[in-house]
Amino acid sequence: MTSLVRHVTFDCADPYRLAGFWSAVLDAPLGDDDRPGDPEAVVETPGVSLLFIAVPEGKTVKNRVHLDLQPQDRSRDEEVDRLLALGATLVDDRRRPDGTGWVVLADIEGNELCVERSAAERAATDAPA
Numbered sequence: 001m002t003s004l005v006r007h008v009t010f011d012c013a014d015p016y017r018l019a020g021f022w023s024a025v026l027d028a029p030l031g032d033d034d035r036p037g038d039p040e041a042v043v044e045t046p047g048v049s050l051l052f053i054a055v056p057e058g059k060t061v062k063n064r065v066h067l068d069l070q071p072q073d074r075s076r077d078e079e080v081d082r083l084l085a086l087g088a089t090l091v092d093d094r095r096r097p098d099g100t101g102w103v104v105l106a107d108i109e110g111n112e113l114c115v116e117r118s119a120a121e122r123a124a125t126d127a128p129a
Contacts, residue, residue, distance in 0.1 A: 007042070007051035008067070011059075012109050015041040015052035021108045022050055024086050025069070059110045066111070068102075071118045076103065080115050088113075099125060 012018045016034060019041035023030050026045055034041040043050040071079035076095075080103045084090065091112060092104040103115045 005048050007049050008065075009051040009053060010109075010111060011055040011057075012052050012111075013054065013058065014109075015039065015054050018107065018109050019043050019050070019052045021087060022052075025083060025107075026050075063112045066113050068114045068116055070116045074118065075121060076115055076117045079118075080105070083115065 010018065016030075016036045016038055019030055019034060022028075022043045026043060028043050028045045031042040031044065039054045041052045043052075069079065074082070083105055087108045088105040090103070091106050095101040095103060099121070100117070102117070105113050105115060107113060
């Protein structure tokens with residue numbers, strides 16, 4: 001039998017706060033027993049959970065692994081606006097004039113993430129990004 005990914009784990013300063021941000025991003029619930037001040041918190045998503053663990057040191061360099069988000073019920077640009085309103089910050093705008101490309105954001109603790117085009121946007125142009 002092979003292994004499966006059970007969690008994608010984020011080291012962070014405030015697990016409950018960061019899990020709350022990602023819960024809103026993914027419209028997925030926090031763990032039932034997660035509370036402010038806990039040393040860890042989890043967001044349950046289909047297939048894999050996001051685990052947030054308190055560590056004393058802050059983030060100092062670019063992530064070597066990040067999440068790429070594909071909006072399911074809105075456009076890439078609408079999703080970028082929604083995530084910015086939740087507290088994300090713009091890191092790099094890789095959108096192209098022809099509508100392809102992506103946007104690099106950072107979550108509320110500085111972890112990078114990308115927002116790609118929705119499946120509908122991809123199908124409309126038949127372009128990969």
